[in-house]
Amino acid sequence: MTDPDVPAVRAFWQALGLPGLFDAHVHFLPPNIQRAVYAQFDAAGPKIGREWPIRYRQDHAERVEILRAMGVRRFPTLPYAHKPGVAAYLNEWAAGFARDVPESLWSATFYPEESAAAYVKELVRAGVEVFKVHLQVGEFHLDDPLLDGVWGTLEDAGTPVVVHAGSGPVGNDFTGPGSTERLLRRFPRLTLLIAHMGAPECEEFLDLAARHERVHLDTTMVFTDFFPAYPSQLVPRLRDLGHRVLLGSDFPTIPYPYAHQLEGLARLDLGDDWLRRVCWENGAALFGPGPR
Numbered sequence: 001m002t003d004p005d006v007p008a009v010r011a012f013w014q015a016l017g018l019p020g021l022f023d024a025h026v027h028f029l030p031p032n033i034q035r036a037v038y039a040q041f042d043a044a045g046p047k048i049g050r051e052w053p054i055r056y057r058q059d060h061a062e063r064v065e066i067l068r069a070m071g072v073r074r075f076p077t078l079p080y081a082h083k084p085g086v087a088a089y090l091n092e093w094a095a096g097f098a099r100d101v102p103e104s105l106w107s108a109t110f111y112p113e114e115s116a117a118a119y120v121k122e123l124v125r126a127g128v129e130v131f132k133v134h135l136q137v138g139e140f141h142l143d144d145p146l147l148d149g150v151w152g153t154l155e156d157a158g159t160p161v162v163v164h165a166g167s168g169p170v171g172n173d174f175t176g177p178g179s180t181e182r183l184l185r186r187f188p189r190l191t192l193l194i195a196h197m198g199a200p201e202c203e204e205f206l207d208l209a210a211r212h213e214r215v216h217l218d219t220t221m222v223f224t225d226f227f228p229a230y231p232s233q234l235v236p237r238l239r240d241l242g243h244r245v246l247l248g249s250d251f252p253t254i255p256y257p258y259a260h261q262l263e264g265l266a267r268l269d270l271g272d273d274w275l276r277r278v279c280w281e282n283g284a285a286l287f288g289p290g291p292r
């Protein structure tokens with residue numbers, strides 16, 4: 001069952017002298033929902049916008065083994081809700097996964113709904129390590145009034161929130177930097193991790209990160225051949241923000257071998273120290289280096 005992609009991934013982090021990889025953007029969803037996500041990508045429907053042949057379609061136990069074999073030592077599961085009323089179910093499943101897979105980050109989501117403030121508070125108290133929200137799929141703004149009771153809790157707790165706010169792959173009225181900017185004006189100490197570097201609004205999200213010391217960026221898919229090229233004039237600024245850029249993959253929903261995105265980071269030519277920060281040290285600093 002050894003995945004053919006394993007050796008190239010291990011060679012990458014071993015050459016850097018790292019203990020493995022810290023991947024800040026991995027998804028594990030309940031099997032019925034995971035199947036629905038795969039079907040969306042297979043159909044290359046209007047929210048996907050292009051052919052997207054998913055490479056990793058094993059059941060979740062096998063996918064955990066692939067990550068372990070590749071040396072991905074820490075990763076979240078990042079559930080996200082597409083409508084009201086499902087976050088609680090996703091969160092319950094994710095809590096079980098976190099108990100079963102000790103190196104995973106206990107992940108949860110929330111949605112603009114009356115109950116959000118209460119369940120987020122309870123999850124934070126219980127020790128959830130990361131939240132995920134997806135503005136394109138969920139079709140809401142970060143500053144939706146139904147989330148007003150959530151952000152103060154998260155700002156005080158410092159719990160990182162992975163936000164898919166950029167308009168890739170297909171934008172809608174809810175994507176783009178607008179609601180993130182408005183939210184950070186009210187809650188400037190929030191710990192956010194902007195998925196996909198905010199692509200395609202890369203510059204706007206880089207500006208937000210430069211202005212807010214707890215705003216981070218994840219590299220998910222951005223530097224691969226599958227994504228439009230990252231604006232080359234922004235690359236030197238990634239060096240300055242190197243302590244707040246984190247490796248992300250989007251495993252399993254990716255159309256290329258896991259190692260390809262690592263090549264994409266290496267060819268930015270920002271040096272081995274930068275790669276060590278991005279691929280391990282920054283994740284370990286933000287979430288902690290070891291299993292709970």
Ligand SMILES: [Zn+2]
Nearest residue numbers: 025027195250
């Ligand atoms: Zn994702």
